[in-house]
Amino acid sequence: MDGPSGSGKSSASRGVARALGLRYLDTGAMYRAITWWMIEQGVDLGDAATIAARSHEPVLTSGTDPDGPTIHVDGVDVGEPIRGSEVTAAVSVVAAVPEVRARLVAMQREIIGSGDIVVEGRDIGTVVAPAATVKVYLTASAEARAQRRTAELTGTTVEAQQAAMATRDTLDSTRKTDPLSMAVGAVELDTTALNLEEVIAAVLGLIKERT
Template sequence: MSSPLVVAVDGTSGSGKSSTSRGVAERLGLRYLDTGAMFRAMTWWMLRQGVDVHDPAAVAARAGEPEIVSGTDPTAPTIAVDGTDVAVAIRQEDVNAAVSPVSAVPEVRARLLALQREVIAADGGIVVEGRDIGSVVVPDAPVKVYLSADPAARAERRTAEEGGRDVEVTRASLLARDQIDSGRATAPLTMADGAVHIDTTDHTLAEVIAQVVALVEDAGART
């Protein structure tokens, strides 16, 4: 019995991971998982509980408490914590500012890794996006992609998505997030062995989706 197809999409913030992953999943009839939303959901819960997110021991002590459930429909992905829809709440500025220190806590990563693998192992192929999918979560994924883009382009995209923020402030925030995520001891942001690097700076979303779909189809033809 063959294993479900897993497409691992990693990369920097604002490089187009979510839009690309959802587009590829839609095109190919696959499920979709945004692992970043899971870390944001954990962060949102920690903030709501009054946990000091800059105290790794305090975060670790409570990492096992929240129930985090991710929907996998690429046309309408959902994320809930203890039965509450937090899709909008996890994109707020307080979560933006706190997600990196929470994500760096090994106990958080271990808890969410287990949840991610449960979702991935369910029926049907899946496109999974994050920062350590190809390197840690599913290192044997048949298709691994690493997306990046020029910091200025990433800042413009993220500002357009969120609205109202200054582009330079957004750019500084993205670069700071990159530095934290790349430098953390547990599962740092990195391009996995065997991943195909796509610089999305000068490509439209449709072009990037088409490139990834071609990689998936090529992988299917070779198996």
């Protein structure tokens, strides 16, 4: 399941995985985790060469339980700090470094293994698992996405979130390596007017149809 920020990927993916008794992987958390590590190490995020050179150092461990997904870096639970504003503002820059993507894509494919998993991100259907049985591209209006993200955070506004998302969308969709785009064979689902239960039901229906 791919799509931009605020489209509902995380909640929908977890709901689908829970309904089908499958594993769940949030690939975005992996990019956030490595970004958090770079910040903690004092790496200059404007120096792509240094990010690339050090991208192999942190040990990442991703849990795949949809009821309680976890992400650890060097044995430390970073599930909360990776959602902070500093990491959010920097993750697209770190994620654009080819060496970072190569390492994490390899890890993601290893976790996916033979399948039976719901995976969310920005390049799953195009790069990580192009042979997936079902590929979904979630989207929503810019205002709806900003409203959802604002409801999840404190100390922000819809206008601020909409501006931040516009910047991140541009970075994610124009990067040279694995840009955000809808995969061939993916079904686009606009979630603007849908609640979470409706999105989950739509994806489950698609899975039943395709499998």
